[in-house]
Amino acid sequence: xxxxxxxxxxxxxxxxxxxxxxxxxxxxxxxxxxxxxxxxxxxxxxxxxxxxxxxxxxxxxxxxxxxxxxxxxxxxxxxxxxxxxxxxxxxxxxxxxxxxxxxxxxxxxxxxxxxxxxxxxxxxxxxxxxxxxxxxxxxxxxxxxxxxxxxxxxxxxxxxxxxxxxxxxxxxxxxxxxxxxxxxxxxxxxxxxxxxxxxxxxxxxxxxxxxxxxxxxxxxxxxxxxxxxxxxxxxxxxxxxxxxxxxxxxxxxxxxxxxxxxxxxxxxxxxxxxxxxxxxxxxxxxxxxxxxxxxxxxxxxxxxxxxxxxxxxxxxxxxxxxxxxxxxxxxxxxxxxxxxxxxxxxxxxxxxxxxxxxxxxxxxxxxxxxxxxxxxxxxxxxxxxxxxxxxxxxxxxxxxxxxxxxxxxxxxxxxxxxxxxxxxxxxxxxxxxxxxxxxxxxxxxxxxxxxxxxxxxxxxxxxxxxxxxxxxxxxxxxxxxxxxxxxxxxxxxxxxxxxxxxxxxxxxxxxxxxxxxxxxxxxxxxxxxxxxxxxxxxxxxxxxxxxxxxxxxxxxxxxxxxxxxxxxxxxxxxxxxxxxxxxxxxxxxxxxxxxxxxxxxxxxxxxxxxxxxxxxxxxxxxxxxxxxxxxxxxxxxxxxxxxxxxxxxxxxxxxxxxxxxxxxxxxxxxxxxxxxxxxxxxxxxxxxxxxxxxxxxxxxxxxxxxxxxx
Amino acid sequence: xxxxxxxxxxxxxxxxxxxxxxxxxxxxxxxxxxxxxxxxxxxxxxxxxxxxxxxxxxxxxxxxxxxxxxxxxxxxxxxxxxxxxxxxxx
Numbered sequence: 001x002x003x004x005x006x007x008x009x010x011x012x013x014x015x016x017x018x019x020x021x022x023x024x025x026x027x028x029x030x031x032x033x034x035x036x037x038x039x040x041x042x043x044x045x046x047x048x049x050x051x052x053x054x055x056x057x058x059x060x061x062x063x064x065x066x067x068x069x070x071x072x073x074x075x076x077x078x079x080x081x082x083x084x085x086x087x088x089x090x091x092x093x094x095x096x097x098x099x100x101x102x103x104x105x106x107x108x109x110x111x112x113x114x115x116x117x118x119x120x121x122x123x124x125x126x127x128x129x130x131x132x133x134x135x136x137x138x139x140x141x142x143x144x145x146x147x148x149x150x151x152x153x154x155x156x157x158x159x160x161x162x163x164x165x166x167x168x169x170x171x172x173x174x175x176x177x178x179x180x181x182x183x184x185x186x187x188x189x190x191x192x193x194x195x196x197x198x199x200x201x202x203x204x205x206x207x208x209x210x211x212x213x214x215x216x217x218x219x220x221x222x223x224x225x226x227x228x229x230x231x232x233x234x235x236x237x238x239x240x241x242x243x244x245x246x247x248x249x250x251x252x253x254x255x256x257x258x259x260x261x262x263x264x265x266x267x268x269x270x271x272x273x274x275x276x277x278x279x280x281x282x283x284x285x286x287x288x289x290x291x292x293x294x295x296x297x298x299x300x301x302x303x304x305x306x307x308x309x310x311x312x313x314x315x316x317x318x319x320x321x322x323x324x325x326x327x328x329x330x331x332x333x334x335x336x337x338x339x340x341x342x343x344x345x346x347x348x349x350x351x352x353x354x355x356x357x358x359x360x361x362x363x364x365x366x367x368x369x370x371x372x373x374x375x376x377x378x379x380x381x382x383x384x385x386x387x388x389x390x391x392x393x394x395x396x397x398x399x400x401x402x403x404x405x406x407x408x409x410x411x412x413x414x415x416x417x418x419x420x421x422x423x424x425x426x427x428x429x430x431x432x433x434x435x436x437x438x439x440x441x442x443x444x445x446x447x448x449x450x451x452x453x454x455x456x457x458x459x460x461x462x463x464x465x466x467x468x469x470x471x472x473x474x475x476x477x478x479x480x481x482x483x484x485x486x487x488x489x490x491x492x493x494x495x496x497x498x499x500x501x502x503x504x505x506x507x508x509x510x511x512x513x514x515x516x517x518x519x520x521x522x523x524x525x526x527x528x529x530x531x532x533x534x535x536x537x538x539x540x541x542x543x544x545x546x547x548x549x550x551x552x553x554x555x556x557x558x559x560x561x562x563x564x565x566x567x568x569x570x571x572x573x574x575x576x577x578x579x580x581x582x583x584x585x586x587x588x589x590x591x592x593x594x595x596x597x598x599x600x601x602x603x604x605x606x607x608x609x610x611x612x613x614x615x616x617x618x619x620x621x622x623x624x625x626x627x628x629x630x631x632x633x634x635x636x637x638x639x640x641x642x643x644x645x646x647x648x649x650x651x652x653x654x655x656x657x658x659x660x661x662x663x664x665x666x667x668x669x670x671x672x673x674x675x676x677x678x679x680x681x682x683x684x685x686x687x688x689x690x691x692x693x694x695x696x697x698x699x700x701x702x703x704x705x706x707x708x709x710x
Numbered sequence: 711x712x713x714x715x716x717x718x719x720x721x722x723x724x725x726x727x728x729x730x731x732x733x734x735x736x737x738x739x740x741x742x743x744x745x746x747x748x749x750x751x752x753x754x755x756x757x758x759x760x761x762x763x764x765x766x767x768x769x770x771x772x773x774x775x776x777x778x779x780x781x782x783x784x785x786x787x788x789x790x791x792x793x794x795x796x797x798x799x800x
Contacts, residue, residue, distance in 0.1 A: 067755060390772065
């Protein structure tokens with residue numbers, strides 16, 4: 001290979017071994033996040049910085065952190081496919097990051113990589129942590145045992161990075177050394193006859209031995225479809241009965257671990273060295289508090305309250321600033337261009353749409369920042385450990401708790417936060433549950449209706465009536481989310497409760513820089529992928545609520561004459577949206593609503609809280625979103641032609657229940673499309689939630705009526 | 711990792727307990743992982759191979775899952791999963 005040609009290096013390693021620090025150190029954190037069809041796992045790719053690259057053009061591909069290459073789940077499958085070249089070009093050399101303090105399990109992946117036969121170099125990372133724990137691992141000795149170039153690194157400080165690249169190039173140019181070849185030969189040796197492995201491999205004679213072992217693993221895990229195999233290979237692999245494949249794959253795992261134990265013995269690491277390793281001593285001491293039966297739960301509630309407050313309250317000022325900036329920009333545009341259709345398109349369509357995207361950024365960035373820091377510190381694994389028992393009752397993993405909780409603030413960051421769940425089905429169940437959680441955008445609607453139709457301040461025991469109704473809405477939303485999750489887990493997304501098998505890594509100080517880079521990547525992804533859809537929907541919605549224009553002079557003329565009640569905003573009433581609102585009145589009547597509420601419901605598709613200002617416009621009240629008192633009065637005083645009140649406490653309750661369930665949020669739909677990479681699930685979510693909302697609201701109104709309430 | 715029986719295949723012993731039955735603080739040696747699904751594979755790959763020493767560190771506040779120490783790392787398993795691992799107390 002000529003020194004000028006480009007080299008592709010894949011970075012592999014277990015989770016929590018400091019792979020990200022090494023990737024950021026080598027590339028200077030300039031990278032792109034790869035999007036592979038059908039894959040939700042993030043794959044980053046970047047060029048090695050010139051000061052580390054030894055005059056070569058080196059591309060570094062960051063594989064997902066995995067414990068093995070056996071495709072038990074999507075992460076391993078992506079790593080395997082990237083290594084074997086079924087996505088993109090196969091890497092020229094693999095750089096494996098090992099945690100020096102956790103070789104007992106980390107070496108397993110090393111042996112699987114040796115088995116696959118790609119040129120391999122090793123970063124023995126966190127040698128400082130291991131040394132502090134009394135584990136002195138000699139890199140030279142380990143390199144000699146494995147027959148692989150190896151460099152001791154400290155990812156945090158960048159120690160050993162240049163030597164690491166040199167080692168990778170050496171591995172590429174020199175090829176495997178004798179011990180590596182011998183290891184590979186032992187791993188690929190024909191198995192003992194009579195054992196399941198022998199019978200299984202006998203059915204794959206036409207396949208290369210290393211590839212055959214990988215296929216056996218995938219067949220055993222039931223994930224052949226994750227490997228993007230050719231039809232021939234797939235047919236051959238499917239010949240093997242699954243129980244046989246499992247027994248054979250188990251034999252392979254044990255054989256690899258026997259080699260691991262040999263290497264550990266060669267390093268002088270006896271079993272008791274691991275048993276008493278004081279590094280975990282520190283972590284175990286911290287865990288005495290953080291996973292304590294009582295205090296641990298107190299801390300858990302505190303941390304969750306902090307997470308929740310951050311997206312509920314801390315993001316608020318920033319969101320206010322963004323809204324102010326958008327209003328200012330909109331005003332400037334109006335002043336500069338003068339009134340007109342184009343101005344409206346620009347201000348109420350484009351600028352408002354950009355605002356609808358930007359306004360989520362504070363919440364998304366804050367949630368990912370805190371989640372990233374907690375994940376990096378090792379606490380997220382403990383949080384899942386603490387709460388798993390309760391989540392398992394719904395059939396979910398402990399990791400689903402945080403996204404669900406975040407849903408009370410806003411579904412958008414919550415749905416993005418569900419990425420930590422590795423099983424796609426379980427992630428989807430969680431994503432479908434989140435919009436049922438009563439988000440903060442529903443609050444202004446509850447407040448308007450409660451204060452208009454219930455004596456909010458009336459004392460009911462130690463509570464107020466308003467408080468109790470509000471609590472009821474939150475209880476209904478929580479109960480419904482859990483019931484929906486349990487239902488989907490048993491029907492359309494049926495899958496067993498995912499096994500926990502969760503590593504509790506040692507506590508570490510989180511690395512702010514890595515986390516900030518991740519926040520930047522993910523926020524950017526939201527703006528690009530979901531933002532464009534939100535922008536387009538805002539423009540469409542604006543058009544629906546603006547066209548056709550009312551006959552201007554007449555409408556204005558009547559509006560200026562003296563009237564007892566303010567006139568409705570003519571534009572919204574005569575628009576397509578307004579006409580649809582009128583047309584659906586018969587459908588809304590069973591839930592106790594009229595066409596005015598119909599228009600407000602359509603308007604709130606932009607975001608639920610827009611319902612208040614839209615209903616205000618229909619009643620000719622400007623700025624109801626800032627001060628809803630005039631609107632409250634208008635709603636309370638509204639009379640039908642026969643003199644009966646147009647709305648009652650019962651119809652208000654039905655409308656609130658409607659808003660608990662209805663998926664009136666185009667941003668949620670855009671984000672679900674991004675996360676599931678199809679329109680199927682967001683459409684399913686919209687239709688099912690809206691249908692449920694309608695049925696529930698009709699039920700409340702009709703049953704209430706029968707019971708004599710009004 | 712050295713263990714007293716270098717070839718667990720030669721004299722298969724019947725496990726007297728499962729990992730789920732041991733109380734916190736106890737240690738045991740893995741004899742087998744049962745079952746016919748990919749959980750068996752995952753448990754083996756996480757290091758619960760026959761011959762390996764495992765210590766029960768603690769139970770989560772609601773009694774489940776368990777925290778286990780295996781091969782120098784800490785892994786959490788639900789009791790239902792730990793019940794798949796046949797052991798003999800060490």
